[in-house]
Amino acid sequence: MAEGTRFSQLSEVVTQLKNENTEMKEAQTRQQTLLEELVKQMKERRDRGLCYYCDDKWALGHRCRTPNLFLLEGLEAETEEDIFEDVSEEPAMREEQNTDQE
Numbered sequence: 001m002a003e004g005t006r007f008s009q010l011s012e013v014v015t016q017l018k019n020e021n022t023e024m025k026e027a028q029t030r031q032q033t034l035l036e037e038l039v040k041q042m043k044e045r046r047d048r049g050l051c052y053y054c055d056d057k058w059a060l061g062h063r064c065r066t067p068n069l070f071l072l073e074g075l076e077a078e079t080e081e082d083i084f085e086d087v088s089e090e091p092a093m094r095e096e097q098n099t100d101q102e
């Protein structure tokens with residue numbers, strides 16, 4: 001009897017842990033999806049010559065009207081760095097274009 005009760009308590013704990021684990025994975029998946037969507041949007045903006053952070057066209061000396069749009073809720077600092085690394089080729093490309101214009 002006592003053994004059985006202890007076991008059922010244990011499996012309750014295990015079930016709870018599993019649920020927490022599933023929730024964590026779902027949260028990570030949501031975050032990953034959000035990130036991929038963000039990176040996709042950034043690439044689209046780059047193709048259209050738009051600023052990453054606002055809806056203005058990017059140009060030399062452009063200043064965002066709404067800076068730090070990037071600091072979305074739920075994104076941690078580490079993740080943010082990953083995004084910037086993913087599009088790190090962008091600034092060099094723009095510099096070349098600007099040099100051509102002068």
Ligand SMILES: [Zn+2]
Nearest residue numbers: 051053054064
């Ligand atoms: Zn901008």
